[in-house]
Amino acid sequence: MTVRRRAVLALAATVGVLLPSTPAYADNVRDAQWQLGFLNVAEAQRLGNEGSGVTVAVIDSGIDAAHPDLTGVVSPGADFATPGGGDGRVDANGHGTGMAGLIAGHGHGNAAGALGIAPKAQIVPVRIQAIAPSFGDEENQGIIWAAQHGVKVICIAVGKTADDVRMRRAVEQAQAADVVVVAAAGNRPRDTKVIYPAAYPGVIAAVGVDQQGNHSDVSVTGPEVSLAAPAADVVTTAPNNKYSKGSGSSNATAIVAGVATLVRAKYPNLTAPEVIHRLTATATDKGAPGRDNEYGFGIVNPVAALTADVPPLTPSAAPSSATGVAPVATPPVVAQPSRPNRTPLVIALIVAGLLVVAGTATAITIVVRRNNN
Secondary structure (H helix, E strand, O other): OOHHHHOOOEOOOOEEEEEOOOHHHHHHHHHHOHHHHHOOHHHHHHHOHHHOOOEEEEEEOOOOOOOOOOOOOEOOOEEOOOOOOOOOOOOOOOHHHHHHHHHHOEEEOOOEEEEOOOOOOEEEEEEOOOOOOOOOOHHHHHHHHHHOOOOOEEEEOOEEOOOOHHHHHHHHHHHHOOOEEEEEOOEOOOOOOOOEOOOOOOOEEEEEEOOOOOEOOOEOOOOOOOEEEEOOOEEEEEOOOEEEEEEOHHHHHHHHHHHHHHHHHHOOOOOHHHHHHHHHHOOEOOOOOOOEOOOEOOEOOHHHHHHOOOOOOOHHHOOOOOOOOOOOOOOOOOOEOOEOOOOOOOOOOOOOOOOOOOOOHHHOOOEEEEOOO
């Protein structure tokens, strides 16, 4: 048995709580999505045309396209997990549906349901085997398929602990096709270092923060970490018209992918390395000044990424001929006057009131779902 066959596919949310799809609770879902206020998503959506015109591939467990908060935004995709294939618009696990909601959920009714970062983006599901002790080549095939079908952003909130030359080549093919690749860095205690493909050069490796903006204990750390985003107790869509709340670096991955989508919508002429440069150069610095192993370049700042005057990439950070992208750890930076030693542009931390879900305790604790990986 090869190392590749022994590698276990890692999902992000280690524990999730399924929430019922009652009208009363659907009204409260939006209030529970603390990431919206924390990142000033309403202003970012205005600046980024809500992601209109950008297609995002979600390489995951598939997507329940019938969810009321996802209707009309999930195009037919591909299924590498089912014999005979399919279009990816089915999800027995729920993980992919959750990622789709964080990226492009549009809610329903009068501000009810889940809202994503880029609700006018188009999602293409690329279904792979979600939990598999003998995980094979599906993820690599999915990356290549997405790169060949015109997507601008790939969200990979899953990964492997072991390097895989075929995965590396698949990622390089996506990068050569000018795709922004965002991947989950991994979760403790299962993962002890940044997993693949997040660990590859040019991939945005996403880690999580909690509602206070501190590094989430569930996220790994490492020199490959690029950006941080909300990951703890995040509410999103779930199959069968339900919602879920969970913690994990995949939540951060989907949110960063949504922000990248807004940037690509506003700046359609930017290359993928320039989009990544804009995201890292405008992140809100946390932890040690500059890039660090906990937060990367900092917490993604959607409004700054869409408005800041960011210098172009320097020749030293230009795309390499081998991969077509520059490593995310080497973009030039804009100095912050108040902290001249910081490398990324520091935008003041966005402070938002933490919103509390209305309703009774029984309305939000229905079924505990544990990922079996």
